[in-house]
Every structure is written in C-alpha cells, then in structure tokens.
Amino acid sequence: xxxxxxxRWATSDSPLIVYCAHDAIHAEKVLRDFxxxxxxxxxxxxxxEATKSLGLVELLVREKDAPRCDVFWNNELLGTxxxxxxxxxEPYQGAGFARMPTAxxxxxxxxxxxxxxxxxxxxxxxxxxAEPAVRLNRGVLxxxxxxxxxxxKPLYGTTLTHYSVLWYTWGGARLQAWHRDWRQRGVxxxxxxxxxxxxxxxxxxxxxxxxxDDFFDAKDAxxxxxxxxxxxxxxxxxxxxxxxxxxxxxxxxxxxRKLVDFLLSEDTELALANSKSRQVPLGPVPAERLxxxxxxxVEWAKEGVDLTPLGPARAACLAWLKAEYxx
Numbered sequence: 378x379x380x381x382x383x384x385r386w387a388t389s390d391s392p393l394i395v396y397c398a399h400d401a402i403h404a405e406k407v408l409r410d411f412x413x414x415x416x417x418x419x420x421x422x423x424x425x426e427a428t429k430s431l432g433l434v435e436l437l438v439r440e441k442d443a444p445r446c447d448v449f450w451n452n453e454l455l456g457t458x459x460x461x462x463x464x465x466x467e468p469y470q471g472a473g474f475a476r477m478p479t480a481x482x483x484x485x486x487x488x489x490x491x492x493x494x495x496x497x498x499x500x501x502x503x504x505x506x507a508e509p510a511v512r513l514n515r516g517v518l519x520x521x522x523x524x525x526x527x528x529x530k531p532l533y534g535t536t537l538t539h540y541s542v543l544w545y546t547w548g549g550a551r552l553q554a555w556h557r558d559w560r561q562r563g564v565x566x567x568x569x570x571x572x573x574x575x576x577x578x579x580x581x582x583x584x585x586x587x588x589x590d591d592f593f594d595a596k597d598a599x600x601x602x603x604x605x606x607x608x609x610x611x612x613x614x615x616x617x618x619x620x621x622x623x624x625x626x627x628x629x630x631x632x633x634r635k636l637v638d639f640l641l642s643e644d645t646e647l648a649l650a651n652s653k654s655r656q657v658p659l660g661p662v663p664a665e666r667l668x669x670x671x672x673x674x675v676e677w678a679k680e681g682v683d684l685t686p687l688g689p690a691r692a693a694c695l696a697w698l699k700a701e702y703x704x
Contacts, residue, residue, distance in 0.1 A: 392418035393632045394445060396433045398452040398534075399619055400590070403654045410648075411639050417632045422446075431533045431695075434460060437624065441465050447627040448636050450619065453538050454490060454684050455691040457620040461487040462688060467623040469634055473641025476660040480683065481618055490618030491641050492649040492656035494588045495606055495677055496539050499574060501583045502601035523562035527576040527585035529569050531556075532698045535588050535617050536570065537691070539607070540698070542615055542682060545690035553697065578602055588617070589674060590654035597653060606677045616681030618659055 397404050401423045408419050424432045434456035437446060441463065449466075451457045460466050461483060470486035481490035529536040543552045560566070565582060567573050573585040574592065578600035592604045606614045621640045623633045639645060641660070649656035650671045657674045664672060 391629075392420040393629055393636060394420050394422070394447045395450060395636070396422045396424075396437065396446045396448075397450040398424045398433050398456075399450055400452075400654070403590075403649065403652055404450060406652075407640070407645060407648060411636060415632075415635055415639070417635065419636075431456065431537065437465055438463060444624050444626040446624045447629050447633045449622050449624060450640065451622075452619055453535050453617050454488075454620050455538050455541055455687055457488045457622055458685070458688045459691065460622065465625055467625040467627065467630075467633075469623050469637060471634055471638045473638040476641055476643070478659060480685075481659045488620045488622040489637070489641055490620050491659055492646050493616050493618040493659055493678055493681075494535070494590050494654075494656060495674060495681075496535060496615040496617065497587060497589055497592055497604040497606055499577045499585050499587050499592050499595065500603050500605065501577060501580065502603050504583055504603075523559055523564040525583040526559070527565040527567055527573040527582040528559075529573055529586070530566050530702065532695070532702050534570065536586065537695065537698070538617055538684070538687075539586065539615060541687050541691040541694045542609070542684070544694040545687050546609055546682075549693060549697065552694070590656070593653060593655050593670070609682060612680065613682040614677050614680045616657070616678040617684070619656070 395408060397408070405421065408421060411417065412419050422433070433449070434451070437449060437460055440446065449457070449460070466487040468486040474482060474486055474489050477489050477491065482488070531537055531540040540552065543555070565576060567576060570587040570591045571594070573587045574595050576582040577585045578595040578598070586607065589604070592602065595602045608614055621637050623630070623637060627633050643660060643662055646656070646658035646660055647662055647666055650658050650662070650667050655668065655671050655674065657671060657678045658667070667675070
C-alpha cells in the first residue's frame with residue numbers, strides 16, 4: 378500500500394520519510410525491497426503525473442525551515458540542482474557516491490544521479506524514418522499542421538528539463554519563438570508524458586516528445602510505435618538521471634544514508650534496468666545482465682549533453698513558462 382504522508386512523526390522509531398517523483402509503480406517496489414532488507418520502515422509521498430517533479434521540489438523549498446522529508450528521490454536533475462543551491466540538501470559521500478561517474482554526481486556529495494531515462498520522439502510505426510520525424514527530432518518544426526504532434530506541458534518534469542536544455546543551447550528568444558510557433562500551429566499540449574504516449578499509441582497523434590519509460594509502456598502493450606532519441610543540433614542526446622539526496626535537518630541521518638547507498642547500488646540499477654521502465658544504469662554493471670533494449674540506450678546515454686550547468690537556464694525558463702501558463 379502506498380503511504381501518502383500527511384504529517385511528520387517525531388518519535389525515534391518513526392519511518393524514514395521519502396518524497397519521490399519517480400513513478401510509483403516502479404519506485405514503490407524498490408523502496409519496499411529496501412524495507413525488507415534493512416528493517417527500516419519507509420513512508421512515501423509521491424507527486425502527481427501532471428506536476429512531476431516540480432511539485433515536490435517547490436514543497437521542499439517551502440519546508441526548508443521545518444523539513445518533513447528525510448530523503449528526496451527525484452526523477453530528474455535540474456530541480457535537485459536548485460535545492461542544492463538553496464542549501465536544502467545534506468552532503469554525503471558513501472559507497473553509492475563512489476560507484477557513480479563524476480559526470481552524474483555533485484562534487485560536494487549533495488546529490489547523486491542513477492538509473493537514467495532519455496528524451497525520445499515517439500512515433501506511429503512506419504513514420505519514424507520519414508523526413509518530418511528526423512527534422513522534428515532536431516527541433517525543426519516540419520509539420521504545417523502540428524495537431525498531429527503532442528508534448529507535455531513544459532512547466533513540469535522532464536519536459537521542463539527538455540525546454541531548459543533548449544533555452545541553454547538556443548537562447549531564450551529562439552526557444553520562445555519556437556514555442557509560440559508550435560502553439561499557433563496547433564500542437565497538442567497534454568498533462569504529462571504518459572498522456573503524450575497514449576495520444577501517439579492510440580493514433581490521435583503521429584509524433585510526441587516523451588521519455589523512454591513511457592515509450593516502452595506503449596510497446597509492451599502491443600501498440601504500433603517506434604522511437605528516436607531526441608538530439609540537439611550538435612547530435613547530443615538528452616539523458617536524464619534520477620537523483621537522490623538527503624534533506625538538510627533530517628533526524629534520521631544513518632537510515633537516510635543507508636537508503637541513498639541502496640538506491641545507488643548495482644542491485645537497484647539492475648532492478649530498474651530489468652523493470653518495465655528500462656532505466657539506464659549509470660554506474661558499472663555487467664552488460665550481459667542488461668536487456669538488449671537497455672544496452673542500446675546505454676550507447677545513446679553516452680552522447681548525453683551535460684546537464685549540470687543548466688541551473689540558471691532552468692530558473693529563467695521556468696519563470697517564463699509560469700508567466701505563460703499560470704496567469
């Protein structure tokens with residue numbers, strides 16, 4: 378049973394409180410496995426699909442002076458960078474930290490990345506090799522009628538990361554013009570990546586920007602879909618790790634550290650790689666223990682753009698998007 382947290386326990390035997398932006402269907406199994414192996418009880422607060430992961434990031438900012446959360450499992454990086462800059466995260470460099478490559482961890486140990494996804498263009502089968510798909514995947518709008526294209530509202534989750542990457546690489550003016558053009562042409566803006574996947578899988582749209590886990594959800598359901606990795610103009614992909622961090626002020630430091638090391642372990646990365654979400658391990662794992670589909674994603678992930686300098690771009694992009702959508 379998922380526990381949706383309403384308050385903070387103050388007793389010494391209280392559960393470890395985890396705010397989690399990763400999909401409950403995948404994350405809860407991992408966290409319950411942690412409970413069984415360690416005997417440490419966990420209470421989980423998940424975010425909604427529509428506000429992934431911005432809702433929990435902003436909640437943690439509001440709770441800074443009276444934190445309720447012990448460990449934050451975010452499903453992306455940029456919101457975690459914001460929390461680190463605000464002094465909300467507690468440094469820790471344990472066994473899990475040592476296991477991860479430098480590119481996917483904070484040098485001070487305030488956060489560490491693991492188990493990544495990639496941004497992809499999901500397409501109706503048979504159109505992935507067509508010129509519009511190839512051009513769309515480089516950010517060029519090649520559809521006179523964009524109503525056959527779907528994207529999640531970019532205020533939230535990995536779509537916000539996608540837009541922040543474009544803000545950083547293109548500049549704000551170009552991204553804003555691109556966004557306005559898409560909306561004027563009738564692009565379908567939906568409530569989350571899963572809705573984008575459903576629109577393409579159901580034939581409502583031919584193309585959509587989503588993540589690899591959503592693509593595999595459609596493929597496993599037997600839907601006629603294909604995917605291309607989103608690439609920037611220089612050919613780089615957008616590889617988005619999960620991140621884990623301890624919240625500054627936690628009273629359960631020892632238990633929080635155990636959970637961080639558990640999430641950053643080879644066992645957890647392999648479990649997520651072999652789950653329906655096909656997460657990409659970032660630490661060393663035996664290649665023969667990965668599904669063939671994930672081995673392909675590993676190669677795409679190696680071409681990922683560096684997300685760590687994107688904090689200021691995210692802040693500027695988010696301020697613009699809030700002005701656009703939250704009037």
